[in-house]
Amino acid sequence: MTFFIQVFIEGIALGAVYSLVALGFVIIFKATDVLSFAQPALAALGAGFICYFATEAGINFWLSLLIGIFLTGAVGLLIERTVLRQMVGEPVFSVAVITIGVDILIRTFLDDWIGDEPRFLGDSFTSYGNFGSFSIGEFNFKYLEMAGLFVAFIVILLLNLFFKKSRYGLAMLATSFDQETALAQGINVGRVFGLAWFIGGLLAAIAGFVFTGGFNTLTQLSFVLALRALPAVVIGGLDSIPGAIIGSLIIGVTQSLAGYYQYSIEEYFDINLGLGFSTVAPYIIMFFILLVKPEGLFGTKEVERV
Amino acid sequence: MKDRLDFYNSYKEEHRIFNNRVQRFWAVFGVLISIYTLIILDDVWLFLLTLAMMTTIGAWGLNIVSGFAGQISLAHGAFIGIGTYTAFVLGGNIGSSVLSYGLDMAIWLPLSGIVPMLFGILISPVTSKLKGLNLGLFSIGIVYFVLHIFQNFRTVTGGSGLGRKSPDFVFLGFNFENGITIGNLVLNENNLIALFSLVILILSGFGVKNIARTKTGRAFFSIRDRDIAAEAIGVDLLRYKGIAYAISSFYAGICGALLFTFTGGVEPNQFNFVYSVTFIAIVIIGGAGTVLGPLFGSFFFILMPSVIQEIIHFFGLFEQSSLLNLAQIERLVFGIFIIVFLIFEPRGLWGIWFRLRNYFKAWPFSY
Numbered sequence: 029m030t031f032f033i034q035v036f037i038e039g040i041a042l043g044a045v046y047s048l049v050a051l052g053f054v055i056i057f058k059a060t061d062v063l064s065f066a067q068p069a070l071a072a073l074g075a076g077f078i079c080y081f082a083t084e085a086g087i088n089f090w091l092s093l094l095i096g097i098f099l100t101g102a103v104g105l106l107i108e109r110t111v112l113r114q115m116v117g118e119p120v121f122s123v124a125v126i127t128i129g130v131d132i133l134i135r136t137f138l139d140d141w142i143g144d145e146p147r148f149l150g151d152s153f154t155s156y157g158n159f160g161s162f163s164i165g166e167f168n169f170k171y172l173e174m175a176g177l178f179v180a181f182i183v184i185l186l187l188n189l190f191f192k193k194s195r196y197g198l199a200m201l202a203t204s205f206d207q208e209t210a211l212a213q214g215i216n217v218g219r220v221f222g223l224a225w226f227i228g229g230l231l232a233a234i235a236g237f238v239f240t241g242g243f244n245t246l247t248q249l250s251f252v253l254a255l256r257a258l259p260a261v262v263i264g265g266l267d268s269i270p271g272a273i274i275g276s277l278i279i280g281v282t283q284s285l286a287g288y289y290q291y292s293i294e295e296y297f298d299i300n301l302g303l304g305f306s307t308v309a310p311y312i313i314m315f316f317i318l319l320v321k322p323e324g325l326f327g328t329k330e331v332e333r334v
Numbered sequence: 335m336k337d338r339l340d341f342y343n344s345y346k347e348e349h350r351i352f353n354n355r356v357q358r359f360w361a362v363f364g365v366l367i368s369i370y371t372l373i374i375l376d377d378v379w380l381f382l383l384t385l386a387m388m389t390t391i392g393a394w395g396l397n398i399v400s401g402f403a404g405q406i407s408l409a410h411g412a413f414i415g416i417g418t419y420t421a422f423v424l425g426g427n428i429g430s431s432v433l434s435y436g437l438d439m440a441i442w443l444p445l446s447g448i449v450p451m452l453f454g455i456l457i458s459p460v461t462s463k464l465k466g467l468n469l470g471l472f473s474i475g476i477v478y479f480v481l482h483i484f485q486n487f488r489t490v491t492g493g494s495g496l497g498r499k500s501p502d503f504v505f506l507g508f509n510f511e512n513g514i515t516i517g518n519l520v521l522n523e524n525n526l527i528a529l530f531s532l533v534i535l536i537l538s539g540f541g542v543k544n545i546a547r548t549k550t551g552r553a554f555f556s557i558r559d560r561d562i563a564a565e566a567i568g569v570d571l572l573r574y575k576g577i578a579y580a581i582s583s584f585y586a587g588i589c590g591a592l593l594f595t596f597t598g599g600v601e602p603n604q605f606n607f608v609y610s611v612t613f614i615a616i617v618i619i620g621g622a623g624t625v626l627g628p629l630f631g632s633f634f635f636i637l638m639p640s641v642i643q644e645i646i647h648f649f650g651l652f653e654q655s656s657l658l659n660l661a662q663i664e665r666l667v668f669g670i671f672i673i674v675f676l677i678f679e680p681r682g683l684w685g686i687w688f689r690l691r692n693y694f695k696a697w698p699f700s701y
Contacts, residue, residue, distance in 0.1 A: 120467055126673055258471065302482060
């Protein structure tokens with residue numbers, strides 16, 4: 029039982045980090061009707077910026093963390109202004125494919141810079157890294173995971189405040205409800221689009237740091253970690269912010285449970301699930317959810333007029 | 335009146351595969367030129383042309399399901415993988431550590447299309463219920479699921495990181511390795527494979543054209559344009575979406591079987607998400623929903639990196655530069671082309687060709 033709870037907590041922490049990426053997906057989708065496949069690349073790019081400023085430019089780590097996160101947001105804004113603004117009103121799928129193109133561009137330059145050796149981000153988590161943990165009672169907590177959980181919690185709280193209290197948060201909600209009506213009410217929809225991408229970039233960069241911090245290191249394959257948040261978005265519903273968080277938690281817990289219990293399951297049922305089954309398990313859940321509720325657990329059902 | 339190219343007396347006349355003299359002439363001329371080129375060439379360009387022809391078959395497959403029937407499929411790579419491994423298992427040389435039966439190409443080539451087709455029919459009840467982005471996301475799930483199976487099903491695929499060797503090109507007992515000598519003309523293995531894939535390419539091209547001009551194709555187009563309206567005029571959505579997936583997967587399987595038999599072997603991670611995206615890019619760059627588009631797209635996509643390489647060598651650029659290596663330039667251009675074509679020319683290379691053609695059609699009165 030102790031073991032189960034331990035694994036469960038790790039799953040929650042993992043899910044919390046996924047939720048940062050998932051929130052990026054959802055905010056961009058809600059505000060601009062674009063499914064951004066560039067999100068994983070932005071996460072890796074954020075980690076890359078932080079790594080560059082902290083290790084090569086020699087700036088204080090916490091400062092470079094802030095610069096890196098901010099710069100990634102700016103890149104998100106840039107993508108929206110240069111590429112996606114041209115595509116307003118085009119079919120959803122064409123726009124999704126164009127973000128794949130952006131993803132390829134970003135990662136080409138990033139991979140060239142990263143090189144073949146894994147890079148440390150120069151954070152203070154390195155000294156104890158993934159091995160560094162503290163215990164409360166029988167349970168172990170890893171510093172980085174707990175930091176991820178904490179940051180995710182704070183960010184979600186801030187976003188909630190942003191949507192409830194700030195003018196632009198409200199404008200964004202209105203835009204996601206109906207772009208043309210929002211425009212008619214005097215909302216600067218273009219600015220809202222940019223803001224959505226900016227926030228998406230910020231969130232991706234924060235997630236990118238937690239994924240690659242400590243002993244996890246930044247490699248050419250780091251972006252895959254962020255791509256795993258995709259089933260979370262589908263499970264929760266593409267246009268639901270609480271859905272993104274809950275979907276991510278489901279994915280995180282599934283992944284860590286599947287990872288730890290795979291051997292027992294295999295032995296019990298006498299089957300071979302294969303290496304890396306834990307990363308596929310979320311997709312299996314996604315299949316079932318899509319079959320039962322195609323709009324996701326919390327998504328709004330699409331009403332089609334004929 | 336008969337001299338006017340666009341003058342038809344009946345729908346039947348208009349719906350012919352080549353509906354006027356000019357098209358017939360260019361088709362025959364094109365085939366003859368291709369045969370001549372594939373016979374005289376014997377270098378890296380022959381290799382690339384063969385790859386491009388084989389890729390075209392797969393791109394046509396994706397075009398049928400996504401371009402014609404409008405069903406987003408990001409799982410095309412998975413179907414290509416299933417076809418590839420069917421071919422490898424049935425045709426693989428007996429005695430290797432992986433499952434192989436050493437059959438003739440005349441058996442494994444059709445079957446490598448039929449097995450993915452069955453798989454496509456199997457998932458079509460599920461995929462027909464979904465539409466738009468959900469369908470795309472579902473197909474991403476399929477990619478990762480199938481990839482996982484490929485990576486772990488060692489008796490068939492050789493396992494992640496290892497892969498397996500391809501079968502030989504042995505068609506009806508004739509091994510392509512032996513080559514053919516006709517008079518002074520010596521055709522080696524590569525020429526024969528190229529000619530063989532040209533034959534398959536032409537056959538599948540007629541297949542695509544025939545789908546586009548018949549009832550099935552019109553049903554696909556109506557589903558693409560508006561599925562509810564299609565249902566209202568009596569198109570059986572479930573049935574036609576199933577047919578679209580079946581035909582698309584058949585083409586995918588044939589493409590995979592030929593492509594990886596030609597390249598000599600395959601590693602499971604080849605069939606990752608990026609591989610499926612590559613095919614989407616080919617179809618978009620070429621022109622979705624057209625017959626010739628995927629052909630243009632494939633040739634453009636396969637030949638372009640080498641052309642760029644030639645240009646770079648010719649001008650001596652980047653020789654010592656460590657800025658970006660060739661593979662990276664290739665990916666960069668790939669990404670840029672996806673973006674540029676989607677923004678500026680959504681109809682792809684076909685659209686450019688279409689405008690050029692119409693310009694010369696009405697020349698000198700084009701405006």
